Amino acid sequence: MSNDHQNGNVTDHATRKEQAKTRTQQAETRSDQAKTRIEQAETQSQQAGTRTEQAETRTEQDKTRTEQAETRTEQDRTRTEQARTRTMEQALRASELSYRRLFEAARDGILILDVDTGRITDVNPFLVELLGFSRSEMIGKTVGELSPFKDVVSNQAMLERLQKDGYVRYQDLPLETRDGRNIAVEFVCNVYEAGGKKVIQCNVRDITERRRSETAASWLAAIVESSDDAIIGKNLNGIITNWNQGAEKIFGYTASEMVGTSIMRLIPADRQDQENQTLTKIKGGGSVEHFDTLRQTKDGRLIDVSVTASPIKDVNGKAVGVSKVARDISERRRTEAKASWLASFPERNPNPIVELDLASGVVHYVNPCAIQMLPDLQSKGMSHPLLAGLQEIQNTLLNGKTDTLRREISTGELFFAQTITYIPEAKRLRIYSTDITDRKTAEEKIHQLNNELEQRVIERTAELEVANKELESFSYSISHDLRAPLRAVNGFAGIVLEDFGPQLPEEGRGYLERIRAGALRMGVLIDDLLAFSRLSRQPVNRQTVNSARIVNEVLDELKPQREGRQIEIQIGNLPACHGDPALLKQVWVNLISNAIKYTRGREPAIVEIGCARENDQDVFFVRDNGAGFDMQYANKLFGVFQRLHREDQFEGTGVGLAIVQRIVHRHGGRVWAKAEVNHGATFYFTIGETKL
């Protein structure tokens, strides 16, 4: 094996391994041939010319092989030269001399053994040097008696095989030299005749280096093969020469699919320029390291790879190929993408996020929103108002059962709602803040408006109280002071009638009666008006009201009005309702007494009292067959002092229905009427929505 080959490029090791094996075999063959040739030269020098031709032919073959094994080529040349020289000699002596020279100069160890005893008769200098035993130590011994061969070669077995086959061969014989080196040798023995006597020649070739480099190469090959990275060899034209399992795993193609084809198969069309640039750079002796790019797999997927390309140089340092290592970084890319996606949550969060270590007071993280919203946060650190009072909060979080606390905090200008979480694995506090300034401002405003409103209500209530007081004292005055003069008018008119009546003409007495009646009527008007105005001030005390019982009470109380009248009263179903019993009684009194009044003259008078369910509401009604009224005046019906009939037809002040309406309205109900002149009237009312 040559040193050149040992130093050869690792990526070509498989090929070289094959070549080396071939060369070994060829060398063996050559060795045999050479021996044969020497024999022939010695014994058949007469036919040298013929042999020379044969030798030349063989030399041609050797030359071809020599290109692959340079050292041996040298040896072969030497041998060839020697062989040629020898063929040119015509004498045995010359042949012997030649052989002797060969023997002395050979770079293989050579032993000559006695064919009968197997004892060493001659040993060449190379072997002396190789094994470290002197010539005299070896002469006369069998091979098996030499300590390096002691355990590996049995003299007897060797002789038997030589006699039987004419040669013995040990391809890989481990020996220990005298100075203790472990070497490997190839050991070949042949039997041949020399000068009419049979001898055994043993060739011992040191293959230690070859073995070592073969092992190293196979180690390297295994490393390359077992790598998860794609390791690809290619020539300067981009034609793939090597393809490891990692490449197969990453790109999906097998070595047999790829070797001999262009690397461009892997490169997306829009990146092929990049590959050409790489090749150009490599040709110039440069390399490309860790550039991230895209490659296309056999099944068409694009994958992220990190590529390093470096030149393969020959002995002269000239780039002859490219070694390319590609790592699939798709997973890394995905992880990176996921990491940056996850990071975007705090990074792009529109609310400030801060993470800090309370023990050291170091603010570890501030998201961009926090920086933008609170520019002094980083400079102030823990003393920033946003982070006030966290020590206590951390103690609470550490001691308590909860790992999260919420609070609201002001930084002066802004208000934040905070969620504070303890991160045990990092021993940090994470503070999520939401800007609630708008809400706070709105709340403040609402609060302010409420206060203003409350103040206004208080003021208005006070005003109303004053107004009520005034109204009360006004009513009081009416009830007291207005009645007194009326009493005087009526009284003194009465006294005049009583004391001086007989002296007055009939007409005068009549006028005095009119004066008295006018005063009385004014008294009634005052009483009704006071009753009506009192309704506004009187509170409504709601309770369950038994409508049927109230109506019966009212009918009893109205008996004097019904005296001497034929009135048919029909009472329907009257459900209970929720209202003020005294006020509701007043409603029934006014409506029923109206019905009795306005049916005067009807025979029979019919008054119907009932209730109908309409739109989920109880509608009470009082219907009569009396005088009725023209519906075009219905809007005036419930006004104070509004009357649709003349006083001399039907007496009254025009306050009764106004009172009815006020009571119903104060209960949240409605009142209305339907009527026709001379065909009676029906008054309806509801009581507010309040549930019973």
Added chain:
Amino acid sequence: MNQPNQTEILLVEDSQDDLDMTLRALRKANMANHIEVARDGAEALDFIFCEGAHAARQIENMPKLIVLDLKLPKVSGMEVLRRIKTDPRTKMIPVVMLTSSKEQKDVIESYGLGTNSYIVKPVDFESFAEAVQKLGMYWLLLNQPPQTYPA
């Protein structure tokens, strides 16, 4: 049983009209003797508690009945009533409120202070005269007062 000159009725009334009508009605029923009239609350108190113009009067000579209007100059009828009914010497004297006010609060307050009766003056002359005569009849003739008032 009547002592000579003993006041039977103290009539407290500021309105001349009402006073005339009241006295006329009492006269017609023969009850107009021994009537003392006070025209305002202060006068009424002076008489009852023997002060001022009535300082010489003996408080033991109680009127049999006090007829009291509510709305009075100087001291209101309600205050007069309160003074009468809170003084042990006078609290047993029957007091009849005779007033124009129908207001419930006046009725309730009067009874609360211990009035013995509350009558609204009717506007109608005949009813008014009848009311006055009936109350005189009742309190002076029908009602039995204690023989003597405690000292």
